[in-house]
Amino acid sequence: MNIHNKLLPKTHKSFRFGNGHVLTLTENQINKIPYLTAFVSSADFFEAARDDQGHFIIHPNIDIKQxxxxxxxxxxxxxxxxxxxxPDDYDAVSTVLHMxxxxxxxxxxxxxxxxxxxFFDIIVYNPLTNSYTERIRLSQICDMAVRFxxxxxxxxxxxxxxxxxxxxxxxxMFIISAYTFFDPNIRHHVYKVAEHYFRVFKPCLIKRLNRLRVITVTVGPTRPRRCLTIWYANRTKTGVMSLSTTDNPP
Known part of the structure; x- marks a missing residue:
């Protein structure tokens, strides 16, 4: 049942979405989202910002679930x-666009x-032992995977x-295959984002990407060290990889 916005506590506001659903938010929730904060603070200047029940009218492209x-x-x-x-049934591309x-x-x-x-500059020199060690900063590379x-x-x-x-x-390839580095949800959503990206900008890589997914699921994920070996083996002197048939990536 819809409640007129004027009947809500002053710390609460209600928002109507394009599908007709109404969501009531507290002041603290509104202040989490810069868009909502700006929208509420400027609504008095725009007659169309509210409906006849006083609900703020959210942009129709904003999904209530997201x-x-x-x-x-x-x-x-x-x-x-x-x-x-x-959740793995959410559209990661839509989530990022909403954010x-x-x-x-x-x-x-x-x-x-x-x-x-x-991802790959993990060899660190230790002057105390005069040796090189492998230092993998899991939190850093997981954050970078999502930022990427x-x-x-x-x-x-x-x-x-x-x-x-x-x-x-x-x-x-590295993110999807390195299962001991990346949370399953990170690998899943990165794959979905990549699928969207290549479908739009490089459709010829979709089949290769799907084959990588099948290999990861049916044969098993690749160990991170093997991923690093593949990576370095396919680097050129300029630091750019080649996807020629001689490279045989997954």
Missing amino acids: LRFILDCFPCRFTQDIFIRL DYLGLLDQPDPSLDEVDSS AIALVREAYDVTDDNVHDRIYWYI
């Missing part, structure tokens, strides 16, 4: 929590070199450059 998840999820302690908490529209993505998109460094996926949704990379597509594929 907004409820975002309200429950934010603020996140780590970027990786977005995908870890996101972007609602003003929640305040981190800059990582460059591909930053992604590369986060968000950047793909936001089309942050040059979609006209085949070398860029090749690099993106290899990073996706």
